[in-house]
Amino acid sequence: MGGIGIIVNPRASGNKRRPGRVARFESIVGDDGEVIATSDLAELDAALVRFRDDRAEIVAVCGGDGSFFHVISRMVRLWGERPLPLLLPLRAGTINNLARTIGARRRCAESMLAHVIKDYRQGRTHEVTERNLICVNGEHYGYIVGAGLITNFLRLYYSGRKPGPLRAFGLLSVCGISWIFGTSLIGAVVTTIEADVECDGEHVPYRGYTMILASSVAHIGLGVKPFYLSARKRGYYHLLAGSSTAGQLLGKLWRFFRGFPADLDNLYDNVAAHVVIEFAEPQPYTINGEILDPVRVLTLEPGPRVSFVRG
Known part of the structure; x- marks a missing residue:
């Protein structure tokens, strides 16, 4: 299937301040992706398994740095030996260290997603940057x-x-x-x-x-x-x-x-x-x-x- 899988953490401070974000994301991605709001870790696991099985090319996370910790820890385990998809941080946390460090081009999550979707539909190469993760105690x-x-x-x-x-x-x-x-x-x-x-x-x-x-x-x-x-x-x-x-x-x-x-x-x-x-x-x-x-x-x-x- 490919496309873009989007995880929304409804408890992230930025998402609490902007109700209706899931619907706006769904309008932006249309048939080129799926938006899933996860209220607990079990729902997060189920969403990631779905994205893995659908061979999502990009996994976006609308939350803060803590949300990325939970998502990426599970992705490494669930994807196993398979290459991980591209990761897209959509700002919705209190500090957003990752988005700042990688030089994310847009602060507004909707604007960022719309730009990436436009590039995806037109077959353009995404601008990416690489970072090493740190493995903690073999599991996180x-x-x-x-x-x-x-x-x-x-x-x-x-x-x-x-x-x-x-x-x-x-x-x-x-x-x-x-x-x-x-x-x-x-x-x-x-x-x-x-x-x-x-x-x-x-x-x-x-x-x-x-x-x-x-x-x-x-x-x-x-x-x-x-x-x-x-x-x-x-x-x-x-x-x-x-x-x-x-x-x-x-x-x-x-x-x-x-x-x-x-x-x-x-x-x-x-x-x-x-x-x-x-x-x-x-x-x-x-x-x-x-x-x-x-x-x-x-x-x-x-x-x-x-x-x-x-x-």
């Missing part, structure tokens, strides 16, 4: 994986009423003020976790970590792009791990915004392929902004290389 796949500071920040971020760029920027500003005045908030975000980290056979020389982050995309949100090595070497991703204090990290924030090395002596900053993290106590972690249950060990390996449509 994503492009940003982390523990420590990032999970603490995300918990505060999600606790607000209206997650979004303004909420994230406001929380970042409040953390800076907390550090200046020595209040407890910054201490709750920048905590130290005990772990042993091995990167490509090399022991990372710290025992206490405030931050462990691995990414195959440049951005982490709000225009902050600390992962300047994320696309440097095929089959690798960027690893940032160390014991940097809140003051040190805030002092280097401008470098993270510019995509420059942090240049901190207590921050491991390098490309990585095989990483094993053994925590002294089970720790929660995040993949693409989704906070997952605590684990004792995190194993990170190169995942499949996938192609994203830029629009």
Whole structure:
């Protein structure tokens, strides 16, 4: 059959703000695709099996980075040895790191989809960019994986009423003020976790970590792009791990915004392929902004290389 399969996450913030999106997508794709809104993981699995069996050429995801985590993890398992189709991110999340990193041409999901459908019908070659996924513990796949500071920040971020760029920027500003005045908030975000980290056979020389982050995309949100090595070497991703204090990290924030090395002596900053993290106590972690249950060990390996449509 081919065509375009579109997954819509109805719980994504952008979709909640724009009711009727499924109907608009159906009007745009016509007979050249299928639009399925999935309210739980069982429905997502069923939709992806349908797209796989119909040999969809493009799978679009209208949701946020967390939606992509669930979709791509299942696609890798369901497609098995078959080549994955092109992936099309349609912005509907609170941050949309993936769309920003790949340079998606259009912000409006309907406009993006209409442009891609037009190219598809006219037989034009889609403009694509490739990225490596990161395989986590042999079963999950994503492009940003982390523990420590990032999970603490995300918990505060999600606790607000209206997650979004303004909420994230406001929380970042409040953390800076907390550090200046020595209040407890910054201490709750920048905590130290005990772990042993091995990167490509090399022991990372710290025992206490405030931050462990691995990414195959440049951005982490709000225009902050600390992962300047994320696309440097095929089959690798960027690893940032160390014991940097809140003051040190805030002092280097401008470098993270510019995509420059942090240049901190207590921050491991390098490309990585095989990483094993053994925590002294089970720790929660995040993949693409989704906070997952605590684990004792995190194993990170190169995942499949996938192609994203830029629009």
